Amino acid sequence: MKKIVFDQVCKSYEKKQVVKDLNMKIKAGERLILLGPSGCGKSTTLRMIAGLEDITSGDLYMGGRRVNDVESGNRNVSMVFQNYALYPHMTVRQNIEYALKVNKYPEKEIVERINEAVRMLDLVGLEDRKPRELSGGQRQRVALARAIVKRADYFLLDEPLSNLDAQLRAHARKELVRIHEQYHQTMIYVTHDQTEAMTVGQKIALMDKGKLQAFDTPKNIYHKPANVFTAKFIGSPPMNVIEATYDDEKLFIDGKKMRVPSAWRKVIRKQGKVYFGIRPEDVRLRKKENAKEYSLKAVIRYVEDYGDKYGVYFQINSTEMLAVCEGEVPMPGESVYFEPNFDKVHFFDGESTENLGYPKEE
Amino acid sequence: MKINVKQMIAHIFLGVLTIVLLFPIIFAIANSFKTLEEATNHIWRFIPLNPTIKNYIHVFETLPFGRITWNTFLIAFTVTIFKSLTSIIAAYAFVFFDFKGKRLLYFTLISTMFIPFTVTMIPNYITVSALGLNDSIWGVALPQLADALGIFLLRQSMRTIPKSFIEVAKIEKVGHLRILSDILVPLVKPAIISTGIIFFINSWNEYVWPVLILKSKENYTLSLALQMFISAEGGTDFTVAMAVSVITMIVPLVLYLIFQRYIINTFALSGIKG
Numbered sequence: 001m002k003k004i005v006f007d008q009v010c011k012s013y014e015k016k017q018v019v020k021d022l023n024m025k026i027k028a029g030e031r032l033i034l035l036g037p038s039g040c041g042k043s044t045t046l047r048m049i050a051g052l053e054d055i056t057s058g059d060l061y062m063g064g065r066r067v068n069d070v071e072s073g074n075r076n077v078s079m080v081f082q083n084y085a086l087y088p089h090m091t092v093r094q095n096i097e098y099a100l101k102v103n104k105y106p107e108k109e110i111v112e113r114i115n116e117a118v119r120m121l122d123l124v125g126l127e128d129r130k131p132r133e134l135s136g137g138q139r140q141r142v143a144l145a146r147a148i149v150k151r152a153d154y155f156l157l158d159e160p161l162s163n164l165d166a167q168l169r170a171h172a173r174k175e176l177v178r179i180h181e182q183y184h185q186t187m188i189y190v191t192h193d194q195t196e197a198m199t200v201g202q203k204i205a206l207m208d209k210g211k212l213q214a215f216d217t218p219k220n221i222y223h224k225p226a227n228v229f230t231a232k233f234i235g236s237p238p239m240n241v242i243e244a245t246y247d248d249e250k251l252f253i254d255g256k257k258m259r260v261p262s263a264w265r266k267v268i269r270k271q272g273k274v275y276f277g278i279r280p281e282d283v284r285l286r287k288k289e290n291a292k293e294y295s296l297k298a299v300i301r302y303v304e305d306y307g308d309k310y311g312v313y314f315q316i317n318s319t320e321m322l323a324v325c326e327g328e329v330p331m332p333g334e335s336v337y338f339e340p341n342f343d344k345v346h347f348f349d350g351e352s353t354e355n356l357g358y359p360k361e362e
Numbered sequence: 363m364k365i366n367v368k369q370m371i372a373h374i375f376l377g378v379l380t381i382v383l384l385f386p387i388i389f390a391i392a393n394s395f396k397t398l399e400e401a402t403n404h405i406w407r408f409i410p411l412n413p414t415i416k417n418y419i420h421v422f423e424t425l426p427f428g429r430i431t432w433n434t435f436l437i438a439f440t441v442t443i444f445k446s447l448t449s450i451i452a453a454y455a456f457v458f459f460d461f462k463g464k465r466l467l468y469f470t471l472i473s474t475m476f477i478p479f480t481v482t483m484i485p486n487y488i489t490v491s492a493l494g495l496n497d498s499i500w501g502v503a504l505p506q507l508a509d510a511l512g513i514f515l516l517r518q519s520m521r522t523i524p525k526s527f528i529e530v531a532k533i534e535k536v537g538h539l540r541i542l543s544d545i546l547v548p549l550v551k552p553a554i555i556s557t558g559i560i561f562f563i564n565s566w567n568e569y570v571w572p573v574l575i576l577k578s579k580e581n582y583t584l585s586l587a588l589q590m591f592i593s594a595e596g597g598t599d600f601t602v603a604m605a606v607s608v609i610t611m612i613v614p615l616v617l618y619l620i621f622q623r624y625i626i627n628t629f630a631l632s633g634i635k636g
Contacts, residue, residue, distance in 0.1 A: 052529050052532070081529070083526055085530045087527065088549070089549060099534030
């Protein structure tokens with residue numbers, strides 16, 4: 001009974017609408033990531049669950065109960081803030097136990113819970129330090145400890161790792177998953193970092209300009225993006241998405257004609273404007289002598305060295321795309337043949353930008 | 363060594379300023395330990411030839427000075443405690459609550475700082491009289507129990523506290539009073555201390571309002587007593603008046619010396635340039 005349901009939820013600040021008609025069902029015990037660029041409404045959505053923001057219209061249900069008018073303290077949530085919000089005048093122990101003490105938990109239980117959290121988060125020996133005497137990673141763990149000792153049904157995290165360096169972040173991600181697997185709360189995690197989203201999430205809600213763009217598993221979001229925004233947002237480097245015209249069973253990219261395999265022709269069907277998407281790692285660039293039937297002539301513009309691979313920027317007439325390749329380094333100015341791997345391309349509607357689907361496997 | 367001209371000018375300026383500001387204090391202390399004769403003949407002598415504490419003895423003999431000091435303290439203490447409490451609560455609401463008309467209410471409240479005392483003097487006098495507090499120290503304290511300056515200064519200081527501190531507490535079901543006492547007050551303690559000192563010193567030095575309310579000598583405050591000694595009523599013995607001045611300024615001076623760090627920080631933070 002720890003599920004969360006958004007039913008047509010809107011949030012406005014004066015005239016500005018920051019969350020628009022949000023419909024979303026979060027299963028009990030699930031790790032959901034709210035992902036999106038800054039200003040997309042993800043933090044506001046999290047804060048509505050926490051009860052820190054009023055809901056302008058629509059209904060929010062938590063555990064089957066409508067909570068629009070339920071005070072934050074009565075929602076059984078715990079939250080980790082981006083700045084950790086540790087009280088600077090209290091020690092680590094005082095920070096962790098404060099809420100339990102105020103809510104008059106029995107002393108024995110407080111001690112047990114704190115000892116468990118301190119052990120689990122590797123804070124033994126730091127209990128009497130003040131937050132300013134801790135490193136960023138330690139502070140983040142204290143904030144986590146404070147949130148888990150409450151053993152709330154809902155565990156909310158607002159960009160909890162954004163103040164850590166890359167190495168610590170990778171470690172903290174694993175820790176978060178471990179904590180969740182131990183307590184199985186419904187976990188809502190806000191981030192703008194897609195690596196975090198893909199590694200921590202069981203499900204991702206991708207938002208943009210207050211609207212839910214995609215709501216699916218990380219795998220599906222990556223491999224079958226629901227629309228152009230999702231396709232471009234997920235994946236690094238981002239997917240090449242270019243405008244094209246489909247006509248007479250052929251695809252026209254910047255005036256150049258490319259044949260489309262028959263399986264795809266059944267999917268696209270409707271003639272006219274489409275968006276053609278392909279991830280840089282799925283692009284093949286071939287020399288003229290190896291070019292195949294579904295390829296287009298292109299010119300190399302710029303090459304980036306990633307160490308193990310190369311990022312190759314190339315142009316088909318004036319349309320620029322990126323390929324990530326291994327092996328021989330192409331030179332700028334060189335002519336090549338662009339060859340998409342049609343098992344891994346995506347087509348989106350030219351108007352709605354929604355995914356047109358994929359050929360049925362035969 | 364290279365001489366920094368800018369710094370030198372600043373030092374000279376500050377040095378002159380210090381002398382100008384310290385002068386009346388040293389003048390009062392020096393003359394309070396002189397006989398009237400020495401003071402009359404050698405008013406600028408800063409170290410008395412025959413130091414005497416006769417002036418101080420005279421002050422304590424002619425007036426119930428212990429009582430007067432106690433009255434002054436009691437008023438200043440009450441005003442400080444109440445003003446601090448009302449300022450803390452109001453500033454908390456102005457910073458951490460969202461309600462309709464918040465800005466309007468705040469700016470209306472702050473604009474009362476610019477209303478001169480002479481405008482509110484008569485309505486306050488009538489109110490205090492109607493409450494039967496004429497000639498009572500509580501009548502002096504009553505109109506000063508809340509004030510816009512304190513709200514302004516504490517609001518500035520509370521705005522530096524991240525909102526998430528309060529939000530964590532809300533999520534954890536901590537009530538407003540606990541939030542105030544356990545989280546906010548410890549965090550803005552320096553600002554509370556400095557505004558408290560300002561309230562205390564202002565009340566301690568107040569003259570016009572007590573003179574309107576207080577009639578009997580046993581209810582007098584120090585500034586009223588001081589006035590007695592420089593007017594015909596207490597005799598025009600100038601050295602005695604200096605002794606009363608010294609007694610009056612001891613408490614504010616000591617308080618300021620102890621807490622000056624807090625006071626400077628609070629004003630620096632509020633954006634008011636002193």
